[in-house]
Amino acid sequence: MLTFQGTRNFRLRLVLATLSGKPIKIEKIHSDELNPGLTDYEISVLRLLEQFTNGSKIEISYTGTTLIYYPGLIIGGSFTHNCPKSKSVGYFVEMALYLAPFAKKKINISFKGLTSSHDDYNAEGIRFGLLPILEKFGVRDCQLHIIKRGFAPTAEGEVKLIVNSLLSTPLTLHALESAKFTKIKGIAxxxxxxxxxxxxxxxxxxxxxxxxxxxxxxxADVWRGENSGKSPGFGMMLYTDNKKNWRVFAEDIGNPGETPEDVATRVVLNFLENVENSYIVGPNQLGLVLVFMLLGKEDLGRLKIAKSQIDETMIWLLRDIKQMFGVEVYLKEDEDDESCMIATVRGVGFTNTNKKIA
Amino acid sequence: NLRGAFGKRRWDISKLIYMNNITPESALARWRGEEDEEDEQEENIEDDEDEDFFTKKGNGITVGSTEAGKQKVNEDTFIPVMKTTEELELKWNVEKLGQLAVKFLGSATK
Structure with a gap:
């Protein structure tokens, strides 16, 4: 059994275990903290996983610092997931995106809770930033509807994730050429x-x-009445598409006491950073792209990335991928552009067994 | 010494990534040629006063510094850690924006 320590890439390790069908053990979960063990949002992740799959088994130690996960089959379907107030719905929807295209039944999940936060993708970020990435791998009918908005502390929002495109294998990606960005769009x-x-x-x-x-x-998107929840808040998301339909985005929301000018300034500056530090995909989309490239058929997929995109998070991800699937991502200097590298990934030939049987 | 004679060693990032005996932080430092600075930092670890290990925050006591706490929160996300707004404001002056404008279609500087 594969063993991991700590809560780094907690969701992704569970996702990769589910996709690879390998049981994993995670030790030392918040073991050095005053309140050791799984947090409420990590428990919620396990609940989501339990609803998403059939036959999975989860064992948690008495102190909650050790977890053993035996994955089951990805079933999907329609259900409601109540998210804790400590994490935004984006935290859970992001995880669902990795599994949804490989489910047995079409996905129609309502996530209830906080729709915007600083630490995770907001509803806009997923809708306009991550879903277009899935399209590149063949997941064309995938939507996220914002039913209600919910800012902290009451967090009464609701989003609905609908995935009607179920894949047997993701398309192989060859993205080596970037293009100029056309115009900047956004939502405030x-x-x-x-x-x-x-x-x-x-x-x-x-x-x-x-x-x-x-x-x-x-x-401008102004929410009033019941669908706006009881807590006040505001935020903004900016994105830009290039001529090859790749998108870079940035988003954030206001802290208590902050003016709209402060928030807009921060979002614009983060957006500029993301545009500068990206070649084809933005730094906040790279994880999703690499995992879907890995799941592709047994062929070489290539993606040109900026050198500045290679950070600790990416290295942790690549190490986890190697542990789980035994696949190494090869990074080679780009001869034409010294600020870029070409990531070559050999797909594991993942097959959605549900799809095959059907 | 050898390093002086032949220049800095160039590491292959593809190998560094999968060297499990080093942390991702030091893998990046080696690749970027910052390993000497890292070594100096490691040497200075003992000099650091650990006075603020137990920092009082709000009503309770938080173990470790606030920065470390923040890093732990961000361990499970692909959203990159951004510089502070002040740092970014200094960086993104009109000249720098002009340089980035080349990436956009229909920019004035094109």
């Missing part, structure tokens, strides 16, 4: 605050992006 949203906040977000972002000399189109 708010709940239970004056709609002028959204206008201030948009104006600040537009002014800051003016020197780029390209078109900026940011939509």
């Amino acid at each position: 949203y708010c709940c239970r605050v004056s709609p002028s906040m959204v206008n201030r977000l948009i104006d600040t972002a537009r002014n800051m992006l003016k020197p780029l000399g390209c078109e900026v189109d940011i939509t």
